Amino acid sequence: MDSATLLGYFLNQGYEVHTCSFQYGSKQNKYEEKAVSQIIEYYYKHGFLVVSHRINLENAFGDFRSNLLKTGGDIPEGHYEDESMKATVVPGRNLIFLSIMAGLAESIGAKIVAIGVHSGDHAIYPDCRPEFVAAAHNAIELSTGGKVKVVAPFLLDDKAGILHRGLNDFTLKVPYELTRTCYKDQEYACGKCGSCQERIEAFHNLGIEDPIIYEAE
Amino acid sequence: MDSATLLGYFLNQGYEVHTCSFQYGSKQNKYEEKAVSQIIEYYYKHGFLVVSHRINLENAFGDFRSNLLKTGGDIPEGHYEDESMKATVVPGRNLIFLSIMAGLAESIGAKIVAIGVHSGDHAIYPDCRPEFVAAAHNAIELSTGGKVKVVAPFLLDDKAGILHRGLNDFTLKVPYELTRTCYKDQEYACGKCGSCQERIEAFHNLGIEDPIIYEAE
Numbered sequence: 411m412d413s414a415t416l417l418g419y420f421l422n423q424g425y426e427v428h429t430c431s432f433q434y435g436s437k438q439n440k441y442e443e444k445a446v447s448q449i450i451e452y453y454y455k456h457g458f459l460v461v462s463h464r465i466n467l468e469n470a471f472g473d474f475r476s477n478l479l480k481t482g483g484d485i486p487e488g489h490y491e492d493e494s495m496k497a498t499v500v501p502g503r504n505l506i507f508l509s510i511m512a513g514l515a516e517s518i519g520a521k522i523v524a525i526g527v528h529s530g531d532h533a534i535y536p537d538c539r540p541e542f543v544a545a546a547h548n549a550i551e552l553s554t555g556g557k558v559k560v561v562a563p564f565l566l567d568d569k570a571g572i573l574h575r576g577l578n579d580f581t582l583k584v585p586y587e588l589t590r591t592c593y594k595d596q597e598y599a600c601g602k603c604g605s606c607q608e609r610i611e612a613f614h615n616l617g618i619e620d621p622i623i624y625e626a627e
Numbered sequence: 628m629d630s631a632t633l634l635g636y637f638l639n640q641g642y643e644v645h646t647c648s649f650q651y652g653s654k655q656n657k658y659e660e661k662a663v664s665q666i667i668e669y670y671y672k673h674g675f676l677v678v679s680h681r682i683n684l685e686n687a688f689g690d691f692r693s694n695l696l697k698t699g700g701d702i703p704e705g706h707y708e709d710e711s712m713k714a715t716v717v718p719g720r721n722l723i724f725l726s727i728m729a730g731l732a733e734s735i736g737a738k739i740v741a742i743g744v745h746s747g748d749h750a751i752y753p754d755c756r757p758e759f760v761a762a763a764h765n766a767i768e769l770s771t772g773g774k775v776k777v778v779a780p781f782l783l784d785d786k787a788g789i790l791h792r793g794l795n796d797f798t799l800k801v802p803y804e805l806t807r808t809c810y811k812d813q814e815y816a817c818g819k820c821g822s823c824q825e826r827i828e829a830f831h832n833l834g835i836e837d838p839i840i841y842e843a844e
Contacts, residue, residue: 469683502730513719549762
């Protein structure tokens, strides 16, 4: 939802966008990859050309410890703020993604690297907090000799705020029916992990039906 | 030379060290890989156990532009400060390496991530300068919730200073005969690229013979 809305946000403003999706051994990776393809196809059908980069980092994350990864334990169920959700932190993930995107951006002449972190992530994930984003921006600006900057337009939004933007702010609605949110390694969303619960709450708060299928009621 | 001296620096202080070497499509990668193996074996024979991580990033760097990479143009010859050497910058490389090392460090419980950048790198490579190292440290400290910090012990040394340390400061000398410095895709060092020239100057300044073989006189 966050990345798809981010894509809509920049396309709506007329930017030429390159997307980066990372295969890093997460349980939901193959479903995310499918979602990436479908979302880019949706925009293509509506006249937006998006250049998609798929970047394999499975080797780099091979020794990383996180329950979000295939090599880790079970995905915890429950609310996002629960202590148990800390098991889903992938150490340093966003800085790795941002730094690779920055190197690619400098290589192809792109000036902005964007990430869809938001306030719902702040409690559990240190690499989603405003102070981290500011520090990453500073490091990347220095690393690229001022050529690339980092932006996070949803940094102070919550999930419902992102959903509201995606359905109302852009000429073309974000196709949330194609997005993948669940952390688990299964086709249909579990509805029980913190990531599913946050999504369900966002739709509930806006009084909108979530278009995806859930395994559990 | 820089990485090997960095390894000696930490082993000499009694640290348990994990090394990270990255395959990222550079022309000299296969020679560096061989050097890594031989240097780790040297320390092992002298009673130091080093855990070596080899991390394949060829896919991630696939679309990057740099003459240091196999996909780029020729390695320029001449002095390091020459404008032409800018073609050897790999955009964002050190931040990518540092951020992956930081994620691995957090995963395995290591507290320090170290990099062998030095003052000879500052003119050409933005991601070797003191302000970059400070910014990367800040981003990584925030990204890891304070668990990992970045150090660059040779930040203000030049190449001769590093060489002097490696030959004099540690109980066990750094095996410079096993190190790889040349940027080119050839077994014997070319002696002409900026990287070779800086190495030759360092040995010359200390009045020591360089133990490696050069293609050119």
